[in-house]
Amino acid sequence: MNLLSLRRLNLLIGSVLVGLLVACALIGQFFTPYKPIDVDLFARYAAPSAQHWFGTDEFGRDVFSRIVAGAGVSMTVSICSVLFALLAGTVIGTVSGFFGGWLDRIVMVFIDALMAFPGLLLALGIMVVLGPSKWGVVLALGLAYTPSVTRIARGGALTLRQRDFVVASQTMGNSSMWTLCRHVLPNSMAPLLVFSTSLFGSALLAESALSFLGLGVPPPSPTWGGMLADSRTAIDHAIWLVIFPGASISLALLGINLFGDGVRDLLDPRMKGVSV
């Protein structure tokens, strides 16, 4: 099999998995076979069957329903935090790179210091301040990812501000704001969008990790990470509680990674025509 068709296959599998994830997240908001928080003490630890496709947990809650509903929670948190980081990072980075000078220097010292915190650690620290809540996680992850977006946006603005069409726009007497929005931003968006697909995967993983630690979206909201954390006490007699939430996270990540790689290959000009 040659690599071109394999790349297309990757993009296809990625798109299908991401599509499935989005469909679950949307449908799960309105319809699940059981209510994700409905307790049924007569059906505790029921193995997967026709009634409960993925079995039930220690309170008799339907695992399939909880996973479908959990997709919504994960997607909301990941999408919102990536959008937050993308928005904040692009504005700060572009302005700082475009205008340069002391503003740029101060911003970069702060960004470098923030980059000294590994993403998950920064998010943990922010969660300590905010306390566990859904929007707390969004803010924590958003803030944690803002520095890296800022760096990329700044890099783009730095190279763009010396390009002829940008200089021309300023020479023509256009305001800096106009030049920034009309000429710099559109041209620095491609790498940022590519980066945000990989950021989306990181956000989903970090969200699960935070819920796994009990510092993410608090119960009773069903989260994949929280379900995995609960499964550990039942590991010797209810392995389905381990398998299905974990497989959901993995398949979601796999889909996002394949999709992201595919999109990068399509968009990144350096990859075009190389070795295919």
Next chain:
Amino acid sequence: MLSYILKRLAMSVPTVLIVAMLVFGMIRAIPGDPAALMLGDVHDPVLLQQMRHAFGLDQSIPEQFLLWVTHLLHGDWGMSVVRHQPVLDLIREAFPVTAQIVLCATFVACVIAIPAGLFAAWAQNRRTDLVIVFTTIVLVSIPSFWGGILLIWLFGVKLQWLPTFGFQSFSQVGWSSIRYFILPVIAIAMSEIAVVTRMMRASSIEVLRLEYIAHARAKGLSERRVLLRHTLPNAFGPALTVIGLVLGHLLAGGAVIETVFTLPGMGRLLVESIYARDYPVVQGCLLVIALIYVLINLTVDLLYPIFDPRLKL
């Protein structure tokens, strides 16, 4: 060369300062009076005032920060509110556990990933390469905490070959401690292998396209020598950067894997202290992890010119 080292060292001074300010600010940003939090259920205005004075809370914020930094430098990192032990002692106990696991995992990952990435690049677009690339995508999609639980289930519960929790230090019990290492190390090495292999492959592909490689081949050198002597040293730089990043992330992400395997490391200490609202310990852990991360990045940057002579200044 010396000026490069000095410049890089000077660059990390503001970083360390701001890291300290952020950690300090983070804890101060928590709603509520730290002194009242430490007193817990005791409601005694006189005692509260004494506490506030003892911690310097009646001074201005910049003064408090300076006081805090002075105490830090004198080795006074505060007392754990819950465990009633000095924070520095707790960190000193927990850090070696995390360090041993993380260093082991990084070593295992490098031993597997560097040859794998190099080989994949050499065999680019052939079947072996496709298998390696696909494996890395799958590995990177398995969260370490899920992989860890599955390993516990397989080797601990089903086969009962290995212990599923707890830890014995290598320095104390020697080789028999390996039984406690194996599962956590595999669990965290998996994603690390994937990341390093991908970076190694990408940088090797770039190097293999350069003219001096064609020249080396034209000289009639064996492929083995071309790869080991000419490709590896030049492709290793970017991989080193990634290894540094991964190392830092592992030290920070230790929280997750140490929770899975109930290891008494830094991450576990941090998370348990967050649960218990033991803020002096939280502050200490955040600071230590961030400083180590700064140190690792610094080391990588200082090592970089060795592997990329073009950077020699």
